[in-house]
Amino acid sequence: MNSKKKPQLGTQSVWAGEEASLLQNATQVPIVNSVSYGYKDLDEWLDVALGEKPGHIYGRNTNPTVDVFEEKVRQLEGAEAVTSASTGMGIISSTLFTLLSPGDRVVSVKDTYGGTNKIFTEFLPRFNIDVMLCNTTDHNAIEAEIAKGCKVLYLETPTNPTVKIVDIKRLAKAAHDSNTIVIVDNTFATPINQNPLSLGADLVLHSATKFLGGHADALGGVICGPKDLIDQIYHFREINGATLHPTAAYLLLRGMKTLELRIRQQNKSALTIAQYLSNHPSIGHVYYPGLPSHDGHDIAQKQMRGFGGVLSFELKENSLEAVKKFIPHLRYAHAAANLGAVETIVGPPATTSHVECTAEERAAMGISESLIRYSVGIENTEDLIRDLDHALSQ
Numbered sequence: 001m002n003s004k005k006k007p008q009l010g011t012q013s014v015w016a017g018e019e020a021s022l023l024q025n026a027t028q029v030p031i032v033n034s035v036s037y038g039y040k041d042l043d044e045w046l047d048v049a050l051g052e053k054p055g056h057i058y059g060r061n062t063n064p065t066v067d068v069f070e071e072k073v074r075q076l077e078g079a080e081a082v083t084s085a086s087t088g089m090g091i092i093s094s095t096l097f098t099l100l101s102p103g104d105r106v107v108s109v110k111d112t113y114g115g116t117n118k119i120f121t122e123f124l125p126r127f128n129i130d131v132m133l134c135n136t137t138d139h140n141a142i143e144a145e146i147a148k149g150c151k152v153l154y155l156e157t158p159t160n161p162t163v164k165i166v167d168i169k170r171l172a173k174a175a176h177d178s179n180t181i182v183i184v185d186n187t188f189a190t191p192i193n194q195n196p197l198s199l200g201a202d203l204v205l206h207s208a209t210k211f212l213g214g215h216a217d218a219l220g221g222v223i224c225g226p227k228d229l230i231d232q233i234y235h236f237r238e239i240n241g242a243t244l245h246p247t248a249a250y251l252l253l254r255g256m257k258t259l260e261l262r263i264r265q266q267n268k269s270a271l272t273i274a275q276y277l278s279n280h281p282s283i284g285h286v287y288y289p290g291l292p293s294h295d296g297h298d299i300a301q302k303q304m305r306g307f308g309g310v311l312s313f314e315l316k317e318n319s320l321e322a323v324k325k326f327i328p329h330l331r332y333a334h335a336a337a338n339l340g341a342v343e344t345i346v347g348p349p350a351t352t353s354h355v356e357c358t359a360e361e362r363a364a365m366g367i368s369e370s371l372i373r374y375s376v377g378i379e380n381t382e383d384l385i386r387d388l389d390h391a392l393s394q
């Protein structure tokens, strides 16, 4: 056996980054709740402050527990450098405000996460930054917009809530022909199912709040990529102050030890459930990239190792009233505005991700009133199917 072979993702989820910060033979990374740090003398302090010696200065900048969390994600994404923020939106806004200046142009898609969409439509335009949001799966249109010139191409795949798939390799190539920085939000896929950097993206980011942490008990955001870009994003974040808390970093780190186990189970369950729902008489369309009927199935098969834990479906009776009747009958699903946890979570976009849109706007985005997002937990697949079967028969 070749002992130099890179460990597989399950092993990395457990071990990556952990060794550096262990204290007094502890086997677990400690939560370092210290705002500042002491030094032997002023010379040592100066060396640390100037970055000539490793060490920490102040909790808004860096922290030992946060470092370990970042390092684990860096290794799983196969990146040169990494930095983090207090939330997914903290890292997304830090990144966009770091890379974009007045007069710049950004190209993205219509189906990005709601908060990201707000940055594009409400905040960036105030700074005279031009934002072009293309139809998410219209690759020709996206390429045409990239060719007109842009500083940043911002992608998300799979998207929320209809799990659309964007071809990262194809669009990254188009972007690099135009000197554009490519950012991919990899929250839905996780590094277990997809590594955007290996497909040509420059930066990959996550809302760690979702699958990375996996237990719906901590917020966090993280971004990986080349050192020169990450250094700039880190610098903006240390100044804007959206710093990841060490306790949150610890919870995310602990959650991540089971990342590969969880994702494997969630991939398997989501596919089985998508197939089950596709054949159910009370169900309209089922959206899941693992189904051959899904528009993005071929691309997903090329760029993903698994199809993820989120699916969505429409009830045949297409009304919010029908959804209101259905959801309370589910025994094993939280009705909540979250996803990616060990528990199954269910929610209609009409009340969660797209609550601020009118019914007409949602319809224009292909989100019908009876669409339900279903984030599969780690429960046994058979129990989830029985649960859905029972609720659908009511």
Ligand SMILES: *Cc1c(COP(=O)(O)O)cnc(C)c1O
Binding pocket: 087, 088, 089, 090, 113, 115, 156, 160, 185, 187, 188, 206, 207, 208, 209, 210, 219, 220, 221
């Ligand atoms: C939740 C989410 C975000 C935002 O993350 P927060 O941690 O809630 O700030 C960004 N992108 C995607 C795809 C998400 O699901």
